[in-house]
Amino acid sequence: MSNITRPGDPPGGRRAAAVWGIGVSVYFVAVIFRTSLGVAGLDAADRFHVNASALSTFSILQLLVYAGMQIPVGLLVDRLGTKKVLAIGVVLFTAGQLGFAFSPTYGTALASRALLGCGDAMTFISVLRLGSRWFPARRGPLVAQLAGLAGMAGNLVSTLLLARLLHGIGWTPAFAGSSLAGVVVLVLLLVFLKDHPEGHEPEPFPHRGAAYVRRQISASWREPGTRLGLWVHFTTQFPAMVFLLLWGMPFLVEAQGLTRATAGELLTLVVLSNMAVGLVYGQVVARHHEARLPLALGTVGATALVWATTLAYPDDHAPMWLLIVLCAVLGACGPASMLGFDFARPANPPERQGTASGITNMGGFVASMTTLFAVGVLLDATGDDYRIAFSSVFVLQALGVSQILRLRSRAARREKERLVASRVSSVHVPA
Numbered sequence: 001m002s003n004i005t006r007p008g009d010p011p012g013g014r015r016a017a018a019v020w021g022i023g024v025s026v027y028f029v030a031v032i033f034r035t036s037l038g039v040a041g042l043d044a045a046d047r048f049h050v051n052a053s054a055l056s057t058f059s060i061l062q063l064l065v066y067a068g069m070q071i072p073v074g075l076l077v078d079r080l081g082t083k084k085v086l087a088i089g090v091v092l093f094t095a096g097q098l099g100f101a102f103s104p105t106y107g108t109a110l111a112s113r114a115l116l117g118c119g120d121a122m123t124f125i126s127v128l129r130l131g132s133r134w135f136p137a138r139r140g141p142l143v144a145q146l147a148g149l150a151g152m153a154g155n156l157v158s159t160l161l162l163a164r165l166l167h168g169i170g171w172t173p174a175f176a177g178s179s180l181a182g183v184v185v186l187v188l189l190l191v192f193l194k195d196h197p198e199g200h201e202p203e204p205f206p207h208r209g210a211a212y213v214r215r216q217i218s219a220s221w222r223e224p225g226t227r228l229g230l231w232v233h234f235t236t237q238f239p240a241m242v243f244l245l246l247w248g249m250p251f252l253v254e255a256q257g258l259t260r261a262t263a264g265e266l267l268t269l270v271v272l273s274n275m276a277v278g279l280v281y282g283q284v285v286a287r288h289h290e291a292r293l294p295l296a297l298g299t300v301g302a303t304a305l306v307w308a309t310t311l312a313y314p315d316d317h318a319p320m321w322l323l324i325v326l327c328a329v330l331g332a333c334g335p336a337s338m339l340g341f342d343f344a345r346p347a348n349p350p351e352r353q354g355t356a357s358g359i360t361n362m363g364g365f366v367a368s369m370t371t372l373f374a375v376g377v378l379l380d381a382t383g384d385d386y387r388i389a390f391s392s393v394f395v396l397q398a399l400g401v402s403q404i405l406r407l408r409s410r411a412a413r414r415e416k417e418r419l420v421a422s423r424v425s426s427v428h429v430p431a
Contacts, residue, residue, distance in 0.1 A: 015197070016134035020143070022185075022193045023130040024150045026086050029181045030123040031154030032162065033097045033116055034062070036178065038155075038245050039163040039264070040171075042253070047171060048106040052250075052384070056376030059246045061110055062117035063369035067362050069121035074358025075216055076122075078351060081195040082130045085122050087186065092119025094182025101175030124151070125357045128341060132353055133196040138286070141342050145282030148338045152274040155244060159267050220356040224411040225347025229360040231407065232296045233340030235400025237364025239303050239393055240333035242371045244270060247390075255386035256317050266327045273331020281335040285342055292339045293408060297401070299336035302329050304397055311387045337364050346415055367396050 037044060037058055045055050076085050096116025103109035124147070131143040165174040220226050243251070244267060252263035284291050306329045310318050318326075340360045348356040371392055378389035 019192070019194055020127075020130055020134050022188050023082065023086060023127045024147055026090055026185045026189060027123045027127045027147060028150045028154040028157075029185050030089070030093050030120045031151040032158045032178065032181065033093050034120050035155045035158040035244055036097070036100075036162050036175065037062075037113070038249065038267070039159055040166055041246050041249055042260075043166060043171065044109075048109060050106060052379040053376040054106070056246060056372045058110065058113050059372050060369050060376075062113040062120075063245075063365045063372065065114045065117035066121045067365040067369060069118055070125070070358035070362040070365070071217060071355065072358075073122050073125050074355040075213055077126055077129050077354030077358075078216065082126045082133070083189065083193050083195050086126045086189055086193070089119045089122030089126070090182055090186040090189065092116070092122070094119070094179050094186070097182065098176060098179040101172050101179065125354055125361060128357050129354050130193075130195070132345070132350070137345075140345055141285040141289075141338075142282040144338045144341050145278045145285075145335060148334055149275050149278045152271050152278065152334060156268065156271040156275075159244075159264060159271060163264055216352060216355045217359075220344075220348055220352050220359055223344075223347040223356070224407050224414050225343045226356045226359055228404065228407040228411040229340035229342075229344035229347075229356070230363040231340075231400050231403040232293075232343060232363070233337045233360050234363030234367045235300050235397055235404060236296055236303075236333050236339070237337035238333075238367035238371050238396060239307065240270060240274070240330040241364065241368040242375065242393075243267075243330055245368065246372060247375050251386050251390070252323070254384065256323065258323075266323060269324065269327040270330045273328045274334045275331075277332045278335040278338070281332075281339070285339065289342075292342050293404070296336050296339045297404065299332045300397055300401060303333060304394060307390065307393055311390055340364075343411060343415075346418060347411070367400070371396060 041055060044050075044058065045052075048054075073085065093116045096112050096114070096119060099112035099115060100109055103112050127147050128144060131147065132140065135143050162174060162178060165177065168174075169177075242248075248267055248270070249260070249263050252258045252266055253260060256263075258266070281295060284295065306322075306326050310322055310326050313319075313322065340363060341357060344356045344360040345353065374392040375389045378392065379386070382388050
C-alpha cells in the first residue's frame with residue numbers, strides 16, 4: 001500500500017523539501033515555546049507563589065486551548081490553506097511567549113499561556129497538510145515522523161538552551177529573547193511559503209456556513225480510521241508529554257533526589273530517544289504499513305511496564321539505570337503518537353485531511369491535559385506522593401487500549417475498501 005502513487009500526486013523533490021522545511025521551522029519554534037514551561041516549572045512556582053495544582057493549571061490551560069482548537073483549526077486549514085493559518089499561529093504564540101516573559105501575576109501568566117496554546121494549535125495540522133500537498137501520498141508516514149522529529153528538536157533546544165538562559169540571565173530576558181524566533185519564522189513563511197506546487201491546486205470546495213462545518217466534522221468522524229487515529233494518539237502521546245511539559249523535572253528532583261543538572265540530562269535523553277525512534281518508526285511504516293498497530297501497542301506496553309517498575313521500586317529512589325531506561329522508553333511515545341495520523345490519513349479524502357488530522361490530534365492532548373490535572377491534584381492530596389500521582393497514567397492507557405482494540409477491525413476493513421477503490425480509479429485514469 002505504501003508504494004502506491006496515486007493519480008495527481010505531487011512530485012516531491014528539493015523544492016518541496018525547502019517549502020515544507022519552512023513550515024516545519026514554524027512548528028519547531030512553537031514546540032520550543034510550548035515546552036519552555038517544562039524547564040521552568042520550579043522557577044514558575046517560586047515566581048508566582050503557587051502550589052502543584054496551580055502550577056499544573058499553566059499546562060492544563062495551554063493544552064485545553066490547544067485541544068479545543070484542533071477541529072476549528074482543521075476546518076480553517078481545509079478552507080483557508082496552510083500559509084494563512086500558520087501566519088496567524090505564529091503571531092499568537094509569539095505574543096503569548098512575550099506576554100509570559102513580562103507577566104507580573106499568576107493571572108496574566110495564565111492568559112499568556114492560553115494565547116500561546118491557541119497559536120501552537122495552528123502549527124502541526126498545517127505542517128501535515130503542507131506535507132500532503134507537496135509530497136506523494138506514499139511519503140506520508142515518513143513526512144509525519146520527520147515533522148515530529150523537528151518538534152522534538154525544538155524540545156531539545158528548550159531543554160538545553162532555554163534552561164541555561166533561564167538560570168543565566170533570568171526569567172524575563174530568557175522568555176523575551178526566545179520570542180524573537182517567532183518573528184524570524186514569520187518573515188520566512190510570509191516571503192517563501194506556498195500552499196501547494198503549481199499544477200496541484202486543490203479543487204474548489206464551496207463554503208456553505210454551518211452546514212459545511214457539520215458535514216466536514218461528521219464525515220471525518222464517521223470514518224473508523226479517524227476514530228482509531230484519535231485513540232492511538234490519545235494512548236501513546238501523553239506519558240512523555242506530561243513528563244516533558246511539566247512533571248518530569250519535579251519528579252526527578254523532588255522524588256528521585258537528583259540535581260537539576262542530572263534531571264535535565266535525563267529530559268534530554270527523552271528527546272534524543274524520541275528523535276532516534278521517530279526515524280526508525282517512519283522508515284518501518286513507510287515500508288510496512290501493517291506495522292502501525294503493533295508499533296503503537298508495543299510502545300504502550302513498554303511504557304506501562306517501565307513506569308510500573310519505576311514506581312514500584314522498593315527503595316526510596318529508583319536506580320539511575322532504571323531512570324535511564326524509563327526516559328529512553330518515554331522517547332518512543334512521540335513517534336508512536338504520529339502513527340495515529342497514518343490511520344486517519346488514508347481514511348479521508350484530501351478535502352477533509354485538515355479536519356481529520358485535527359480530530360486525531362485532539363486525542364493525545366486531551367489525555368495529557370487530564371493527566372497533568374490528575375497528577376497535580378494527587379500530589380497535593382497525598383503530600384507529594386509521586387508514586388500515587390503517576391499511577392493515573394495506567395488508567396488512561398487502559399481506556400485507550402480498550403478503544404483501539406474495539407475499532408481496529410472496522411478501520412482495517414474500511415481501509416481495504418478504500419485501497420481497492422483507489423486502485424480501480426487509477427486504472428481508469430486517462431493517460
